[in-house]
Amino acid sequence: MxxxxxxxxxxxxxxxxxxIYAVGAIGITLVxxxxxxxxxxxxxxxxxxxxxxxxxxxxxxxxxxxLPIAMAAVAVVAIVxxxxxxxxxxxRPKIMTVMASLGVALMLRAVVQVVFGVDxxxxxxxxxxxxxxxxxxxRDRELYTLAAVVAIVIGLTxxxxxxxxxxxxxxxxxxxDLARLSGVDNRKVTMLTWAIxxxxxxxxxxxxxxxxxxxxxxxxxxxxxMFAAAILGGVGRVEGAVLGGLIVGIAEELSIFILPAQxxxxxxxxxxxxxxxxxxxxxxxxxxx
Amino acid sequence: xxxxxxxxxxxxxxxxxxxxxxSMTVGEREIVVIVGPNGAGKSTAMKSVFGLLTIRGGNIVxxxxxxxxxAPDRIVQRGICYVPQVDNVFREMxxxxxxxxxxxxxxxxxxxxxxxxxxxFPDLKAKRRNLxxxxxxxxxxxxxxxxxLMLDPKLxxxxxxxxxxxxxxxxxxxxxxxxxxxxxxxxLLVEQHAKQALxxxxxxxxxxxxxxxHEGSGQALLADREVAEMFLGG
Ligand SMILES: Nc1ncnc2c1ncn2[C@@H]1O[C@H](COP(=O)(O)OP(=O)(O)O)[C@@H](O)[C@H]1O
Ligand SMILES: [Mg+2]
Numbered sequence: 001m002x003x004x005x006x007x008x009x010x011x012x013x014x015x016x017x018x019x020i021y022a023v024g025a026i027g028i029t030l031v032x033x034x035x036x037x038x039x040x041x042x043x044x045x046x047x048x049x050x051x052x053x054x055x056x057x058x059x060x061x062x063x064x065x066x067l068p069i070a071m072a073a074v075a076v077v078a079i080v081x082x083x084x085x086x087x088x089x090x091x092r093p094k095i096m097t098v099m100a101s102l103g104v105a106l107m108l109r110a111v112v113q114v115v116f117g118v119d120x121x122x123x124x125x126x127x128x129x130x131x132x133x134x135x136x137x138x139r140d141r142e143l144y145t146l147a148a149v150v151a152i153v154i155g156l157t158x159x160x161x162x163x164x165x166x167x168x169x170x171x172x173x174x175x176x177d178l179a180r181l182s183g184v185d186n187r188k189v190t191m192l193t194w195a196i197x198x199x200x201x202x203x204x205x206x207x208x209x210x211x212x213x214x215x216x217x218x219x220x221x222x223x224x225x226m227f228a229a230a231i232l233g234g235v236g237r238v239e240g241a242v243l244g245g246l247i248v249g250i251a252e253e254l255s256i257f258i259l260p261a262q263x264x265x266x267x268x269x270x271x272x273x274x275x276x277x278x279x280x281x282x283x284x285x286x287x288x289x
Numbered sequence: 290x291x292x293x294x295x296x297x298x299x300x301x302x303x304x305x306x307x308x309x310x311x312s313m314t315v316g317e318r319e320i321v322v323i324v325g326p327n328g329a330g331k332s333t334a335m336k337s338v339f340g341l342l343t344i345r346g347g348n349i350v351x352x353x354x355x356x357x358x359x360a361p362d363r364i365v366q367r368g369i370c371y372v373p374q375v376d377n378v379f380r381e382m383x384x385x386x387x388x389x390x391x392x393x394x395x396x397x398x399x400x401x402x403x404x405x406x407x408x409x410f411p412d413l414k415a416k417r418r419n420l421x422x423x424x425x426x427x428x429x430x431x432x433x434x435x436x437x438l439m440l441d442p443k444l445x446x447x448x449x450x451x452x453x454x455x456x457x458x459x460x461x462x463x464x465x466x467x468x469x470x471x472x473x474x475x476x477l478l479v480e481q482h483a484k485q486a487l488x489x490x491x492x493x494x495x496x497x498x499x500x501x502x503h504e505g506s507g508q509a510l511l512a513d514r515e516v517a518e519m520f521l522g523g
Contacts, residue, residue, distance in 0.1 A: 164393070167382070171390045174379040181339065181371055182436065183362040183394035 008137045010253050016142045018249020019149040020207045024226035025233065025241035026156065027200040029286075033173040033236035034193050037094045041081070041104040042201060042226065043219030048108050049074040049202025050209040050218065051116050054123065063123040064144060067206050071199035078198025079191055087190070105220065113216045120215045145207045152203060153242055156196070160238065165192055173236060225252065225268035232275045234282030243283060247271070291316050292352060292475050293369075293444055298337050299346035306345065307333045309499045313477075315444060320466065320476045322507065324483040325496035326519075331479040332374050334496065335446050339364055339371055352443065366394055370437035374448035374479070377433035380422030384413050387421050387432050391439030399439075406435045409465055427458035434465065444475045451482055463489055487511045495519075 001009075024046060031039040049070050056066035081104055089097045130137040160166040165188075171179040172189045180186060201219075204226075208218055229248045233240025248268050255267040275282065291314035301307040311334045315321045323331045336342055338349055339361050348357045356364055370391075379387050388406055392399050407414045410431045416424060421432045430450050437445060447466070451459040459482065467489070470476050480486035487493050487507040495503040495516055503516050510516050 167386060167389060168393065170382060170386075171379050171393075174381045175376055177341075178373070178377065178379060178436075179390070180361045181365065181373070182390045183365040183440075184390075185362060 004135050007135075011250060012136060012138065012142070014250030014253035015246060016145055016211060016249070017252065018229075018246035019146055019242075020204050020211070020245075021222065021225050021229045021249050022242045022245025023149055023152060023200050023207065024204040024222060025229035025245045026153070026238050027197040027204070028226055028230040029233070029235055029237060029241045030169075030193055030197055030200075032230070034169055035086070035190065037086075037097045037101070038227070039197075040098065040101040040223065041108060042101075042197075043221070043223035044105040044108040044112075045074060045078060045198060045201035045219065046205030046208065046222070047112055047214075047216060047219030048077065048205070049198075050205035050214050051112050052202065053206045053209070054116065054121055054214055057123050063206070063210055067148070067203065070206055071202040074202035075195040075198035078194040078201070082190065082194045109216055109220065116214075116216070118216050120213045122213050123210050141210050145211060148203065148207065152200070153238070157238060165189070169193060221265070224265070224272070225249075228268040228272040228275075231282055231286075232271060234284035234286030236286045237282070237284050240282055240284035240286060290353065292319075293338070293477065294350045295334070295338070295347065296350070297347035298334070298344060298349065300337060300342050300344040301333070302342050307342070307499050308337060310347065310501075311337070311496065311499065312347075312501060313494050313504070315475050315477050317475055318470060318473060319492065320470050320478065320490045322478045322480050322486045322490040322493045323496055324480055324486060324493060324510075325502070329496045330499040331496055332448050333499070335371070335448050335477070335479060338369065338446060362394070365440060365442075368440075368443035369446065370440055370442035370444075371446040372433045372437045372448060372450060374452065378421040378429050378436065381420060383418050384421055384424070384432050384435075385417040387436045388439050391436035395440060402439055402441065406438060409438070409468060410435055427454050427461070430454065430458070430462060431465070434462075434469075438469065438474075442474060444477065445469065447476065447478045449479050449481055451480065459485070484511065 024042060028039060028042055031037065052073050053063065053066040053070040056069055057063050085100050085104055086097050089100055128139050128141065130139045160170055168179065168184045168189055169192065171182065171184060172186065205219055208222065225248045229244035230241050232247060233242070233244030248271060251271055252264050252267045255264055259266070293315040295311060295313050297310045297312055298308050299306050299310055307330050313321070323334065325331055333342060337344055340358050344357060348355055351367060351369060356367065379390060382390065388403065392402060412428060413431055413435065416428065421429060424432065434450065450462050454462065466476055466478065478486065478490065487510050490507045493505065493507050493510045494501060495510065503510060503513060
């Protein structure tokens with residue numbers, strides 16, 4: 001196999017998948033860093049986002065025009081879910097919120113299954129041939145996915161680094177008591193965090209859907225690689241989530257060289273075990289769990 | 290009338306009371322120090338001003354207004370800022386960002402406020418882009434004080450600002466505390482270095498087992514035999 005073939009058939013799909021994992025992992029890391037629990041409904045929130053976009057596409061929008069609307073819709077859903085379930089448990093041990101998020105995951109999935117059915121769907125049918133860029137083969141949807149992920153990561157980083165409320169989010173993650181003593185309103189930061197996390201969920205679900213197909217289990221199936229990515233990079237770190245996502249995505253695509261293809265999904269699990277054994281705070285030194 | 294007046298405050302973290310009736314006042318432009326053995330409830334008394342525990346009795350009046358049980362952001366807005374004993378900086382944020390968070394509730398041009406803070410802590414100017422968590426203990430303490438001063442409070446609460454610092458830094462922190470007071474801020478200070486603190490404060494309180502034990506001017510407390518024997522190591 002030539003080097004370009006290796007690049008085109010293994011690395012490129014790995015980077016595309018990995019950047020989608022990265023978007024999911026950023027959300028997981030934000031919830032963990034700021035709200036301090038593991039959000040198991042993350043995957044199914046992504047599924048919801050993918051199907052909201054499908055509904056918009058069915059109504060006549062192009063998929064990429066549907067994306068921002070789906071992001072906004074799931075942002076609202078995430079805020080409502082927080083107000084209805086997680087907020088109610090905030091004074092209780094965090095494990096209760098984790099369990100509640102598992103319940104929310106099942107609920108969101110049930111809604112998707114009732115409304116959209118359980119059969120696989122797609123945004124657009126037909127075979128798309130890739131274009132060549134300096135020897136690298138990319139389909140439009142892959143190119144747009146990568147561009148969207150880069151835009152999301154840059155936008156979010158600028159927001160967290162430079163805006164007033166972005167800094168408030170970082171402060172809340174860094175030292176919640178001191179943030180409150182500085183006059184930061186915890187409820188506003190929580191709401192903002194859910195809005196961002198919901199939007200990121202929708203984006204990752206949409207990108208999974210447009211690069212493959214939509215089905216009601218799609219989000220649940222990527223929950224493990226997304227968590228692996230967040231932990232691998234160092235929980236609480238956005239740049240770590242990006243790095244972790246890319247590593248998990250590429251590792252999954254390369255796993256076929258040593259594992260039968262049906263074990264692809266085990267790669268994330270193996271990576272997760274490995275990092276927890278060797279470097280539990282992740283590559284970029286996340287918060288201690 | 291005193292700027293801050295705590296009257297017979299009782300309360301604790303869980304069901305049991307830690308404070309069994311603590312009363313103290315801080316006047317305008319006054320430095321008041323709280324001393325006492327470890328576990329006496331000094332930090333708890335300070336936290337009670339910010340409602341960080343369950344208050345079951347007494348009340349806290351600030352500038353003529355009863356602030357008992359107010360949310361921290363409201364108290365901060367009213368003019369009290371607080372430097373906790375531990376975890377008092379945002380470690381993963383730069384020195385300058387720590388100051389920005391201190392000014393979170395303040396709108397408008399902050400250039401003068403930053404000038405004032407970097408004037409008080411000139412050493413930090415060169416470190417403004419460093420993460421607060423990477424600084425030495427003394428400099429971190431200065432970041433913590435700077436963060437609290439960004440809102441231009443009327444009253445500053447400092448919980449053991451010199452703990453674990455070298456004598457050089459301790460002297461520097463005391464000097465800055467005096468400078469801040471001279472600029473018009475009242476100060477309530479908890480100190481382990483009781484002798485030095487009593488020597489430089491206006492008034493002091495000795496707390497033991499969650500209640501007032503002695504009070505008076507710093508000089509009077511230093512001269513008091515019982516205080517000396519109990520808390521100052523003879
Ligand atoms: N967050 C807390 N939760 C429960 N008990 C606490 C907490 N902080 C302090 N205490 C208890 O309250 C008592 C007084 O502590 P503290 O006010 O920190 O004393 P000091 O500052 O005088 O050394 C101690 O017995 C301590 O164990
Ligand atoms: Mg203390």
